[in-house]
Amino acid sequence: MQQVPVSLWTLVAGIVVTAISIWIGQNHTLMPVQASLQAPLVDGFFNVMFTIAIALFLVVEGTIVVFLIQFRRRPGDDTDGVPIEGNLPLEVFWTAIPTVIVLLLGIYSVDVFNRMGGFDPAGHPHSAAHVAQMPGTALAATLSDTSQATTAPSIAPTIGIGASPQTLNKPADLVVDVKGMQYAWLFNYPDSGITSGELHIPVGADVQLNLSAQDVIHSFWVPNFRLKQDALPGIPTELRFVATKPGTYPVVCAELCGGYHGSMRTQVIVHTPEEYKSWRTENQIAQKENLNQVVAVNPADLSISEFLAPHTHDMGISAVTLESVVMSQEYRRD
Secondary structure, three states, rough: OOOOOOOHHHHHHHHHHHHHHHHHHOOOOOOOOOOOOOOHHHHHHHHHHHHHHHHHHHHHHHHHHHHHHOOOOOOOOOOOOOOOOOOHHHHEEEEEHHHHHHHHHHHHHHHHHHHHHOOOOOEEEEHHHHHHHOOOOOHHHHEEEEEOOOOEEEEOOOOOEEOOOOOOOOOEEEEEEEEOOOEEEEEOOOOEEEEEEEEEEEOOEEEEEEEEEEOOEEEEHHHOOEEEEEEEEEOOEEEEEEEOOOEEEEEEOOOOOOOOOHOEEEEEEEEEEHHHHHHHHHHHHHHHHHHHHHOOHHHOOOOHHHHHHHHHHHHHHOOHHHHHHHHHHHHHOO
16 A cells, blocks of 8 residues: 655645645634724734744644654564754754744734834824823812813824824824722713713724823723733823714723723713713713812812712722722822
8 A cells, every 4th residue: 555645644634734724814804893993903913923823733733642652662562763963954844934934923013013103103182181290290180170171282103002194293183081099990081071980982983092090000901902001100191083883882901001900990971972972961060060069169178079979980990999099199198
């Protein structure tokens, strides 16, 4: 019986491994639902890396299994194995292939980063409220500042994900100032004066988030958008994106920021244009009513917890989170 050449077995194995890795790489369910214009770019890059990883896993583990069977010790065979001291072509092969793969992935990742807006080098307008937050002020002053509407722009160089090549040199449709603090996110809309504990945006709008941190480094992460950007004390950062699917998506702090880091969560709610307009109108009216109630009371007679209590529901901040914020601020002052 004629023996099948090793080269033919290798070709067949290569075809099988390639087919399996491509199918798994394109049909896995590891990622959440895509909800932004940037998500398909990230998923495309992830799928390529995952396909390569599956192929390498099958080749390495498959070779180990074949060798375990092919070169196992037979009963009664006490002889030494064949002395093999090296194979230069094989060593060049397994060194060159990973090198080429890493270089190609690097080029691909740079292209994805550029198309997402990572190479936008220009300064962008930041509201006066956002710029004033940079040095890190007291909690009460921060919230009172962000509750006031202000549209005076301040140009400052930023880092992060900015305008994509398609929107370069174009102003964003919606600008939101985002402040991270232990352990909550605050969202201020400079053009309307709305302050919220949740991010509300219209679908299809080019949104620019101006991020800052009150105390320590936080990281604003929306898994469904495939976007994450650090919020740094004293350094303005930016995150610009377009949401493509209405819905409610989690916002997670992805940087260990203290004892209650795990509870620093909120959500981004993507509205239809009509729903967003309605939400904006309702909140402008509600915040005016809250402001009139606050003016009727002397703020100097209230503690920070009492001062903020009427607004925690509208801002999406729980009582536990509020208490932890106040305690951390008092500890920092002491």
